[in-house]
Amino acid sequence: MPELPEVETTRRGVLPNVANLKITDIWQSHMNLRQPLEAITGQQLLNHAIQDIYRRGKYLIAKTSHPHLDLLIHLGMSGSLRINSEAEPRKKHDHIVFSFTNNQQLRYHDPRRFGFIKTINRGQPVKELAHLGFEPLDENFNAQTLFKLSRGRKRAIKTLIMDQSIVVGIGNIYATEALFTSGIHPEMPAKWLSHAQAQHLSDNIKKVLLAAIAAGGTTLRDFVHSDGTAGYFKQTLQIYGQANQPCPICSQPIESKVIGGRQSCYCPYCQSMPKKPGD
């Protein structure tokens, strides 16, 4: 599931393979992605090049040589960007293929089609990016800001840190891991977060994201690097997907329940729910 580390890994893998190469062809399947593809069918980017790729949260923005169009990319649940030789046959679920002058291709592959690629107007507001919150690896995201953002909110702390309008890039895997290493129950009301807990949680969010980027992301099922290889952070996950297994710290069985519509693993002993705020 592409979260911030997987999107960042994708960015780093793709950019050197496409930078400043002229786009000679754009092919797309007839399957609709989460957003319709009309903006690309015009082939407006033909004979232009991708010059740089930025990341904002789980979005990638490809800056092009076109006078006013860039590309906005979201990998959804199961999307990946891969570099292939044009001689390699397209795979099922390859939905958009950019061909370049060096006979290489950039292919957007997405079985579940929750993601999308669309053109955006450079310099104009982009609605998908407008509401996004803090970048978790930015120094502006810290104990102080997390503490402030959690005031007055009774919602579960886990859904708060997964809310992209609060802080971007954290999905179920890294939220689960960061709450475990911080010893915080995922269902604790956000407003109960103490300043010390905000310090631990903001630190541990940064730590787990940086460690996952260093490991090339987490491959559970669909995520692959631009060269098709897997990320190996999965071996480092301590608690995600480990329901009923012993806690790596105290050996008590890990529990699992649905919080905010997402399956959530936690250790009932190491992440006990306080009786009241500050416990």
Add this chain to the structure above:
DNA sequence: CCTTCACCCTGCACGC
């Protein structure tokens, strides 16, 4: 305003 929830989709694990 704040929060929750159904929906989109396919592949895979599971039980019979």
Add this chain to the structure above:
DNA sequence: TGCGTGCAGGGTGAAG
């Protein structure tokens, strides 16, 4: 072996 069922989850928009 093969079928049916349920689950996985990011973002959105509607409902509460």
